[in-house]
Amino acid sequence: MLETLGNLGAGFSVALSPPILFYAFVGCVIGTLVGVLPGVGPLAGISLLLPATFGLDATRAIVMLAGIYYGAMYGGSTTSILMRIPGEAASVMTCIDGYAMARKGRAGAALAIAAVGSYVAGTGSIVGLMALAPPLATFALRFGPPEYTALYVLGLLVLAYMSSGSMVKSLAMAALGLLLGMVGIDQMTGYFRYAYGVVELGDGLGVVPVAVGLFGVAEILASAGQPAPPEVIKPRMRELLPTRQEWRESGWPIARGTVLGFLIGILPGSAHIIASFVSYAVEKRWSRHPEQFGHGAVAGVAGPESANNSATSGAMVPMLALGVPSGPIPAVMLAAIMVHGVAPGPLLIQQQPQLFWGFIASMYVGNVMLLILNLPLVGLFVNILRVPYPYLYPAILIFATLGVYAVNNSVVDVWIMLVTGLLGWLLRKLDFETAPVVLGVVLAPLLELSLRQSLAMSDGHYGIFVQRPIAATLLAAGAALVLLNLYSFVRRGLDWRAKLALAEKGEAQ
Amino acid sequence: MRQGVVTLFTLLALVTPLAAMAQEAYPSRPITLVAPFPPGGVADLTARPVAAAMEKVLRNPVGVVNKTGAAGAVGMQYVAASKPDGYTLLLALSSISIIPEADKVFDRPPAFTVDQFAPIALISADPTILVVPADKPWKTAKDFIEDARKRPGQISYSSSGIYGTLHMAMELLSHAAGIRLRHIPTPGAGPALTAILGGHVDALASGPAVVLPHLKSGKLRALAGWGDKRVAALPDVPTFKELGYPDAEFYIWAGVFAPKGTPEPVLAKLRETLRVAVGEPEFKGAMDKLETPIVFKQGEEFQKFFDADARRLAAGVRKVGRVEDKK
Amino acid sequence: MTTDRVAGIGLALFALIILEESWRLRLPLGTMAMPGPAYVPALLAGALVVSGVLIAAQGARAPRLGAVGWGEWRHAVAILAVCAFIALGLERLGYRLTMSLACAFLLVGIERKSLVTALVVAASIAVGTHYLFDTLLRVQLPRGAFGL
Numbered sequence: 001m002l003e004t005l006g007n008l009g010a011g012f013s014v015a016l017s018p019p020i021l022f023y024a025f026v027g028c029v030i031g032t033l034v035g036v037l038p039g040v041g042p043l044a045g046i047s048l049l050l051p052a053t054f055g056l057d058a059t060r061a062i063v064m065l066a067g068i069y070y071g072a073m074y075g076g077s078t079t080s081i082l083m084r085i086p087g088e089a090a091s092v093m094t095c096i097d098g099y100a101m102a103r104k105g106r107a108g109a110a111l112a113i114a115a116v117g118s119y120v121a122g123t124g125s126i127v128g129l130m131a132l133a134p135p136l137a138t139f140a141l142r143f144g145p146p147e148y149t150a151l152y153v154l155g156l157l158v159l160a161y162m163s164s165g166s167m168v169k170s171l172a173m174a175a176l177g178l179l180l181g182m183v184g185i186d187q188m189t190g191y192f193r194y195a196y197g198v199v200e201l202g203d204g205l206g207v208v209p210v211a212v213g214l215f216g217v218a219e220i221l222a223s224a225g226q227p228a229p230p231e232v233i234k235p236r237m238r239e240l241l242p243t244r245q246e247w248r249e250s251g252w253p254i255a256r257g258t259v260l261g262f263l264i265g266i267l268p269g270s271a272h273i274i275a276s277f278v279s280y281a282v283e284k285r286w287s288r289h290p291e292q293f294g295h296g297a298v299a300g301v302a303g304p305e306s307a308n309n310s311a312t313s314g315a316m317v318p319m320l321a322l323g324v325p326s327g328p329i330p331a332v333m334l335a336a337i338m339v340h341g342v343a344p345g346p347l348l349i350q351q352q353p354q355l356f357w358g359f360i361a362s363m364y365v366g367n368v369m370l371l372i373l374n375l376p377l378v379g380l381f382v383n384i385l386r387v388p389y390p391y392l393y394p395a396i397l398i399f400a401t402l403g404v405y406a407v408n409n410s411v412v413d414v415w416i417m418l419v420t421g422l423l424g425w426l427l428r429k430l431d432f433e434t435a436p437v438v439l440g441v442v443l444a445p446l447l448e449l450s451l452r453q454s455l456a457m458s459d460g461h462y463g464i465f466v467q468r469p470i471a472a473t474l475l476a477a478g479a480a481l482v483l484l485n486l487y488s489f490v491r492r493g494l495d496w497r498a499k500l501a502l503a504e505k506g507e508a509q
Numbered sequence: 510m511r512q513g514v515v516t517l518f519t520l521l522a523l524v525t526p527l528a529a530m531a532q533e534a535y536p537s538r539p540i541t542l543v544a545p546f547p548p549g550g551v552a553d554l555t556a557r558p559v560a561a562a563m564e565k566v567l568r569n570p571v572g573v574v575n576k577t578g579a580a581g582a583v584g585m586q587y588v589a590a591s592k593p594d595g596y597t598l599l600l601a602l603s604s605i606s607i608i609p610e611a612d613k614v615f616d617r618p619p620a621f622t623v624d625q626f627a628p629i630a631l632i633s634a635d636p637t638i639l640v641v642p643a644d645k646p647w648k649t650a651k652d653f654i655e656d657a658r659k660r661p662g663q664i665s666y667s668s669s670g671i672y673g674t675l676h677m678a679m680e681l682l683s684h685a686a687g688i689r690l691r692h693i694p695t696p697g698a699g700p701a702l703t704a705i706l707g708g709h710v711d712a713l714a715s716g717p718a719v720v721l722p723h724l725k726s727g728k729l730r731a732l733a734g735w736g737d738k739r740v741a742a743l744p745d746v747p748t749f750k751e752l753g754y755p756d757a758e759f760y761i762w763a764g765v766f767a768p769k770g771t772p773e774p775v776l777a778k779l780r781e782t783l784r785v786a787v788g789e790p791e792f793k794g795a796m797d798k799l800e801t802p803i804v805f806k807q808g809e810e811f812q813k814f815f816d817a818d819a820r821r822l823a824a825g826v827r828k829v830g831r832v833e834d835k836k
Numbered sequence: 837m838t839t840d841r842v843a844g845i846g847l848a849l850f851a852l853i854i855l856e857e858s859w860r861l862r863l864p865l866g867t868m869a870m871p872g873p874a875y876v877p878a879l880l881a882g883a884l885v886v887s888g889v890l891i892a893a894q895g896a897r898a899p900r901l902g903a904v905g906w907g908e909w910r911h912a913v914a915i916l917a918v919c920a921f922i923a924l925g926l927e928r929l930g931y932r933l934t935m936s937l938a939c940a941f942l943l944v945g946i947e948r949k950s951l952v953t954a955l956v957v958a959a960s961i962a963v964g965t966h967y968l969f970d971t972l973l974r975v976q977l978p979r980g981a982f983g984l
Contacts, residue, residue: 034973047548047575048975051557054795144709145693168894172847172887179854179880185579186873187694189831190611190671191863193873194854199586199620202579221915224946225908268703323722324706325699332548338718339554341798345722390947394939395961397915401922402931402965406975409576410583414923422916429904430843448876449696456693457665457709460869574976 004130011357015365020063020358023056024366027064028373031071038079038212038403041088042072042312043329050336058340059355063362065333066316070122070363073272073309074370077114078377081107081301082384083396085216085403089207090272090308092438093280095215097293097300105233107382108240110301113250115374117306121258122367125310128262129317130360134349137321140266145453146464150474151267152447155274155439157478158281170436173427177440180205184445188452200412207273209404209416210441214434216400217421220393222428233385240379242298250302253283257306264307265314268326272311273442277435279307313363320356322346535595535775539570542598542765545584547577550698551716551801555632555763556600558795562786573600580670582608582620589621593770595779599626601766603674603759606819610826611672626766627776628815630783631806633796634762636736637678637714638746640729645711650733650752653712657688665691666712667704675701677825678714678735678759682749684828685756705729716761717742718800735759742800758821762804764811780807839904840895848888851881914946930980931970935962 014020034045046068053061076087081098094114101110128136143151156174183194184204195201223230242250257279264275283303284293293300316333318326323345325331334344342352349356384392404417424434458464466472542560546552553575560571576584581604588599605623612619639650647653657664668676671694683690693710695701698719705713706728713720717740723729724743731746735757739748749757765783767776786792787805796803806814858874858881866872918938925934936958943954969975 030973033968034975037969037975044975048973050548051573054557141703141707144704144707166891168887168890172844172884172891175880175884175887176847176850179851179877179884182877182880186863187670187696189864189873191615191873192617193863193877194857194861197618199579199582202582203577217915217919221912222908224915225911227907268700318703322706324703326703328547331550331699335548335550335554339795339798343722343725346726346728347722390949391943391957394942394947394958397919397942398922398935398939398961398965401919401926402935402969402977405926406969406977408578409574409976409978410578411923411926414919414926418916418919418923421919422912425912427843429906430839431898432843444876444880451876452871453693453695455870456691459662459691460867572976 007353007357008130008361010353011359011361012364014059014354014358015063015361020060020362021365023060023064024067024362025369027067028071028366028369031068031073032075032370032373032377034068035072035075035087036078037406038083038085038087038216038400041076041090041208042069043332044407045069045072046329046332050332053336054339058337058342058352059358061336061340062333062355062359063366065336066359066363067366067369069329069333070118070309070312070366071370073312074115074118074374076308077118077301077305078111078381079216079399081110081114082381083216083399084219085396085400086208086211089211089438089442090276090311091305092211092215092273092435093276093304094301096280096435097295097297099219100294100296101298101301102233102385103230104296105239106246106296107233107385108378109242109246109298111378111381112240112375113242113246113298113302114305115371115378117250117254117257117302118309118374119367119371120254121261121306121310122313122370123364124258125262125265125313126360126363126367128310129313129320129363133317133321136266137318137324140268140318140326141322141324142470143267144468145450145457146468146471147474148267148450149447149454150465150471150478152443152450154474154478154481155278155443156447157481158278169432173432173434173436174440177437178444178447179440180210180437181441181444182448187445187449188456198412200408200410204445205416205420205441206407206413207438207442208407209413210420211438212400212404213417213420214424214427214437216396217417218424218428218434220397221421221425223389224393230389232388240382246298249298252286253279253299253303254306256282256286257303258310261307261310262314265311266317266326268318268324272308272315275307275311276304277439279303319344320348320359323348535778536567536569538596539572540567540596540598542571542573542600543584543588544573544575544600545577545581545587546575546602548575551761552581552600552602552763554799555796555801558792559600559632559765559783559786561795562789562792563782565789565791566782566785579620580604580608580673586620588766588768589625591768593627593768593772595767595771595775597768598629598779599766599768600632601626601764603677603762603818603822605766606815606822607672607674607677607826610823614826614829614831623819625769627769627771628811629765629767629776629779629807630787631762631764631804631811631814632783632787633801634760634804634814635716635718635801636734636740636748636758636760637675638717638720638734638740638743639682639712639714639732640705640720640724641712641732642705642708643727643730644708645730647732648730650747650749653732654686654688657686657690661689662691664712665693665710666714667693667695667701667710668714669698669701670694670696672826672829674759674761675714676829677822679712680825680829681759681821682714682735682754682757684825685749685754714759721800741802756821760818762818764815783807837901838895838898839901840898841892842901844888844890844892844895846888847891848885851884851888854881855885911946915942918942926980927978928980930982930984931977932962932966933980933982933984935965 046065076091077094079085079087080091080094081102084095084099086092098110185202260279261275283299284290315327318324319330325334404413454464542556544552544556556573560573564571576587591597609619609622704710734740734748736748863874864872866875922938939958940954943949970977
């Protein structure tokens with residue numbers, strides 16, 4: 001422990017040196033800007049700026065890239081709350097209650113809580129990263145295909161908890177999302193599925209165009225033609241800050257989101273998206289007022305925004321401790337340090353203590369910077385709501401298209417956004433929730449691949465899912481969840497039958 | 510409103526053919542080097558220093574654009590279909606000869622064919638090496654192959670995806686040694702490495718640079734390489750050729766291509782540019798840090814290497830065939 | 837017809853089309869032990885058919901389709917047409933030109949703003965976002981035939 005503190009002290013002396021401080025600041029500013037652009041999330045942000053870091057030394061490069069990474073995670077909530085366009089895929093859940101809060105005139109509060117939640121989550125998860133990196137990373141590697149299959153199944157069951165309306169409708173939406181996620185090259189056999197000669201569809205429907213279409217474009221389609229356009233909101237200064245009540249309601253969700261996000265974030269894969277979904281579901285289940293969710297519940301912003309931020313630090317655990325590219329973003333960051341001749345690997349912490357501890361310390365500093373940077377921006381951003389809707393929505397549309405296009409430089413993504421926008425509008429009119437569709441699109445390729453990989457590993461025996469302890473535990477948890485639900489369902493059903501019987505008896509009398 | 514829509518689209522139709530522009534001295538505007546894989550991958554990390562060195566030699570901007578998707582097919586198709594004027598170039602990896610073959614296996618119209626490209630120069634070629642977790646009993650490639658013979662289809666390996674480079678390397682070995690292994694495809698080289706480090710598979714064919722740190726830390730053990738010669742960083746690891754499997758030869762290589770039909774003077778200029786560019790000390794330094802050996806070939810020599818490699822890979826893809834047909 | 841009936845039938849039909857397409861594209865189904873490329877899609881499509889039918893069956897009490905209010909459809913179609921224009925124009929006309937035209941059209945053609953205001957607003961949005969993201973942040977945006 002003392003040694004850790006000593007190392008951290010040395011790290012801070014690196015992180016607080018003016019050049020490092022400068023690059024961390026530049027990273028944070030760029031990250032925030034890139035994160036505000038819908039669609040262009042942390043991955044696109046750091047990919048675009050990777051070449052610019054080739055001229056720097058390894059520590060400066062990684063500090064700047066990390067700044068962009070968590071800066072973009074902070075910025076992602078802005079457009080979600082103000083325009084209902086997910087700033088990046090992990091902000092989908094923020095769209096729902098964040099935008100509802102904005103329409104009630106609480107945009108400032110939502111943005112401030114998102115920023116503070118992100119700060120707490122960012123800082124808290126670095127403590128976790130510092131203290132637990134090596135053992136956790138080894139644990140994370142034990143997640144092979146069977147464990148992932150179990151985890152994703154659990155994720156889908158959580159979805160059942162998320163639904164507020166009819167269960168059948170949510171299931172239908174999940175099935176629709178999963179089906180849409182089937183488009184593209186089948187990873188196991190190389191077949192092109194439902195791509196009809198469009199090579200760009202080989203990687204499937206991107207989460208970003210689908211999410212922006214289903215949320216952002218659908219919102220524009222539904223609102224623009226209303227006889228009375230959405231009213232202009234003139235935020236007043238004292239309304240910018242969250243009330244005492246709102247702070248109280250977001251305290252525990254932030255704490256839970258931080259822990260949850262960190263744990264899910266460690267697992268290699270697209271974990272931060274899933275982390276925000278799970279956090280939303282947990283908060284809704286935990287809340288004393290689940291009926292407020294979807295209509296501007298503070299916890300629905302605080303939880304997921306904290307979760308997706310602490311997942312970013314979680315994702316760095318396997319990367320730093322073992323040199324394993326645990327996802328697309330850590331892979332780019334590993335490339336960045338490789339370019340500088342630093343070999344990422346299990347020996348990184350011993351061989352490059354200055355880089356590792358400097359990096360950790362700069363993450364603390366960067367989070368403080370982001371909070372200082374973002375809170376005043378809240379006052380600036382909410383003014384967007386003063387723009388009358390007829391002027392606002394063309395700008396939003398252009399902004400959304402720009403973001404969607406920029407992710408892959410692909411016009412096909414713009415078409416996907418158009419079609420899912422139409423779909424989202426229709427589904428909304430017909431009273432369906434679209435969040436399960438997005439979760440389906442995220443999970444489908446992961447779930448299918450890991451299921452089939454597991455079966456390839458076991459030569460077709462399903463026993464592999466119960467023989468491995470982690471997978472078995474996860475599946476047992478899922479089964480318990482289902483049984484619990486079934487139990488309450490049956491009891492309610494019995495109640496209802498009992499009442500009916502009583503009523504019949506009454507009639508008979 | 511309807512009129513407005515019509516006007517917009519008419520404008521669009523009118524303007525499309527205007528794209529043709531007059532020819533000028535080459536190069537007179539920025540050149541785009543397309544990397545068909547995401548940033549941070551081998552293609553991207555090679556493309557960046559190549560572009561920087563070319564820029565210096567040509568005194569003309571050379572930008573890298575990542576056109577990613579469908580295991581590289583999107584970017585390759587994009588370059589194959591772009592105007593052959595020397596302003597759109599491709600930095601391709603070995604997979605350029607695999608994708609059209611895989612399309613053939615499935616009887617689908619190919620996204621592009623190899624003869625849509627004019628090879629300019631080979632930049633690097635790195636043989637793959639066979640690694641296993643250090644806690645596995647196999648100490649040498651011989652142990653591994655003998656055990657695989659005894660237990661056909663029981664030893665598993667991860668790859669960067671079906672028909673991906675890492676899959677093809679293993680397939681060539683399996684065929685050369687007459688063994689059958691169990692294939693677990695993953696979505697990329699990163700996940701393939703994660704799978705073996707987590708102990709979920711028994712073997713992996715990988716580029717040397719990626720696994721070197723894990724060999725040093727003692728987590729993995731290298732058994733043999735697919736190269737013509739031993740890898741400089743691993744002098745004790747034999748090649749399959751030495752072990753008597755000359756057909757197990759495979760390289761992850763990177764080369765620069767132009768679309769077919771690019772005028773010969775432009776191609777000549779590009780060849781000359783690249784020849785000077787790979788000699789630049791900055792370029793050498795950049796490739797050194799990636800631990801990727803520069804192997805420069807151009808003209809006839811590159812064409813020969815490319816053809817031989819394409820033949821090997823085509824045969825490999827055909828042997829794999831459609832996976833479920835073989836069950 | 838109620839909303840749920842229409843939606844349920846629509847979803848079930850979509851799932852049936854997927855099933856038909858999987859068969860037409862000859863995607864192998866595989867077995868339970870070794871699922872092929874069509875296995876999971878077929879399972880999901882089956883689930884969607886079932887839930888679609890259930891939604892339709894229980895949908896008698898949902899609001900009638902006409903009661904939802906489709907007043908904004910003209911706007912919606914126009915906006916989608918503008919999106920299509922952007923998709924077609926982006927790489928041909930370049931980012932700035934396409935976006936200026938699209939935005940100006942939305943403002944003049946749909947929102948009935950004056951031509952001058954619309955052009956000024958449209959051009960400044962297009963050029964401003966281009967400057968911020970392309971020039972400053974190096975997000976590459978297409979230039980098109982005119983270099984705009």
